[in-house]
Amino acid sequence: MTDLGFQLKGSVVTTVLLEIQTLSLESILSQLKEKIDQVPHFFNQAPIIVDLSKIKEDVPLASFESLVNSLNHLGLCVIGWRCNQDDKPTWYADVVTPLLPASKTRSINVPEPVTTSVSPDVVVKTVVEERLVPQSTKVITKPIRSGQQVYAEGDLIILTQVSAGAEVLADGNIHVYGALRGRALAGVKGDVEARIFCKSMEAELVSIAGNFMLTDALQKIIWKEAAQVLLVDDSLEIIPL
Amino acid sequence: MKRPSGDTALAKIIVVTSGKGGVGKTTSSAAIGTGIALKGFKTVIIDFDVGLRNLDLIMGCERRVVYDFVNVINKEATLTQALIKDKRTKDLFILPASQTRDKDALTQEGVQGVLEELAKDFDYIICDSPAGIEKGAQMALYFADAAIVVTNPEVSSVRDSDRILGILQSKSRRAEEGKEPIEEHLLLTRYHPERVALGEMLSVSDVEDILAIPLLGVIPESEAVLKASNQGTPVILDTESAAGLAYMDAVDRLMGEERPLRFLDVQKKGFFKRLLGG
Numbered sequence: 001m002t003d004l005g006f007q008l009k010g011s012v013v014t015t016v017l018l019e020i021q022t023l024s025l026e027s028i029l030s031q032l033k034e035k036i037d038q039v040p041h042f043f044n045q046a047p048i049i050v051d052l053s054k055i056k057e058d059v060p061l062a063s064f065e066s067l068v069n070s071l072n073h074l075g076l077c078v079i080g081w082r083c084n085q086d087d088k089p090t091w092y093a094d095v096v097t098p099l100l101p102a103s104k105t106r107s108i109n110v111p112e113p114v115t116t117s118v119s120p121d122v123v124v125k126t127v128v129e130e131r132l133v134p135q136s137t138k139v140i141t142k143p144i145r146s147g148q149q150v151y152a153e154g155d156l157i158i159l160t161q162v163s164a165g166a167e168v169l170a171d172g173n174i175h176v177y178g179a180l181r182g183r184a185l186a187g188v189k190g191d192v193e194a195r196i197f198c199k200s201m202e203a204e205l206v207s208i209a210g211n212f213m214l215t216d217a218l219q220k221i222i223w224k225e226a227a228q229v230l231l232v233d234d235s236l237e238i239i240p241l
Numbered sequence: 242m243k244r245p246s247g248d249t250a251l252a253k254i255i256v257v258t259s260g261k262g263g264v265g266k267t268t269s270s271a272a273i274g275t276g277i278a279l280k281g282f283k284t285v286i287i288d289f290d291v292g293l294r295n296l297d298l299i300m301g302c303e304r305r306v307v308y309d310f311v312n313v314i315n316k317e318a319t320l321t322q323a324l325i326k327d328k329r330t331k332d333l334f335i336l337p338a339s340q341t342r343d344k345d346a347l348t349q350e351g352v353q354g355v356l357e358e359l360a361k362d363f364d365y366i367i368c369d370s371p372a373g374i375e376k377g378a379q380m381a382l383y384f385a386d387a388a389i390v391v392t393n394p395e396v397s398s399v400r401d402s403d404r405i406l407g408i409l410q411s412k413s414r415r416a417e418e419g420k421e422p423i424e425e426h427l428l429l430t431r432y433h434p435e436r437v438a439l440g441e442m443l444s445v446s447d448v449e450d451i452l453a454i455p456l457l458g459v460i461p462e463s464e465a466v467l468k469a470s471n472q473g474t475p476v477i478l479d480t481e482s483a484a485g486l487a488y489m490d491a492v493d494r495l496m497g498e499e500r501p502l503r504f505l506d507v508q509k510k511g512f513f514k515r516l517l518g519g
Contacts, residue, residue, distance in 0.1 A: 163400075
């Protein structure tokens with residue numbers, strides 16, 4: 001364990017992207033207000049990114065700033081903005097709001113609004129960016145002794161035993177290539193697909209996504225034999241390996 | 242004789258620990274320390290049980306305690322003044338604990354200073370740990386190169402030993418500095434083959450299975466241990482007793498020699514012995 005007081009991590013956050021189709025601030029705001037009034041909770045303090053990439057003409061700095069101010073006034077939080085990477089407005093470095101890189105994800109192409117129709121000028125799109133962040137597997141080679149606790153963000157592999165009075169936890173699966181005598185909790189962040197595998201089931205407690213079973217119950221099913229624990233329809237199944 | 246570490250300036254520090262009290266830490270420290278000294282290594286046994294001094298009684302030197310470990314830490318006495326030379330065994334010294342202080346008198350810097358000074362003169366430093374997992378026990382194990390984990394064949398003692406093994410591997414200097422881990426030895430004491438056969442006690446293999454560390458020795462339950470304690474003689478000097486011989490075997494194994502385990506089987510009483518209730 002490090003003594004560092006913090007951890008730097010990458011994270012993917014879902015936000016609302018406001019893709020501007022017109023420079024008419026008034027129509028944007030009135031239409032947006034209508035949207036907000038339908039689902040006020042969704043928009044309250046919602047982080048929002050202003051996307052100017054669909055605007056063909058030059059956007060004056062004043063228009064952008066008043067747009068940002070008005071959006072914040074509506075109860076949204078403008079956390080950044082985007083524009084065409086090759087066609088940045090001349091003032092792009094002067095605003096406080098961070099300029100974010102253009103999206104790499106394929107956004108659903110919404111047909112350009114037909115100017116003659118009464119279709120809304122503002123389209124609010126939610127673009128969810130998903131990235132696969134590989135969760136590292138933690139491998140432990142020494143026995144986990146009574147009173148010790150080990151947690152893994154991904155899978156946890158223990159090559160020896162887990163003593164009585166020890167606790168092992170993982171967001172993912174737990175493998176114990178020895179006797180499991182302590183407590184093992186897999187899927188602690190709610191992963192119902194997580195499983196526990198051990199070479200000799202002698203656990204004090206096994207749990208998957210919060211569903212647990214104690215020694216007495218385990219002894220009636222499998223004891224001192226290789227076993228796996230999984231969740232089937234909200235109930236724990238202990239099956240031999 | 243050659244120094245144990247092969248390195249001329251470094252003594253080997255061995256902690257005798259258990260977690261649980263009353264399992265035989267001090268008896269084992271006295272016996273093993275004496276056994277190592279009998280092999281010709283200059284050995285010192287330090288009593289870390291500040292406030293509950295016992296080692297001096299077991300070693301029979303209680304009337305010769307003038308200065309103690311805490312006096313040396315506080316620089317109120319020199320090591321030479323505080324060390325008690327054993328009268329029976331050459332090359333053996335005792336550093337007694339203070340009876341009037343508590344474990345807070347042990348500071349990490351103070352203990353380190355004393356150990357470093359001792360390391361210049363001695364081959365082996367045996368640290369007799371107090372029970373528990375608090376400061377006193379942690380101080381005793383912090384600087385150790387090897388640990389003898391004293392365990393009785395019953396579940397609570399085994400669990401406490403398991404706990405102390407976890408602390409050895411996480412809170413010792415070797416662990417903190419990422420060095421080679423403390424070498425672990427299991428010493429099973431107060432072993433009663435008859436009660437094991439009856440299923441009233443854990444067997445050697447049960448304990449080995451739970452703790453998963455190499456076995457240094459099995460000391461049978463013996464009246465000789467109590468007798469030796471009361472007389473202030475380390476039981477290892479009683480070469481008539483099974484316990485004394487078993488401790489000698491353990492010391493031999495600690496020195497890297499192979500010794501078969503003995504005194505593990507139920508003594509078959511003969512017909513007459515049974516008849517006479519012997």
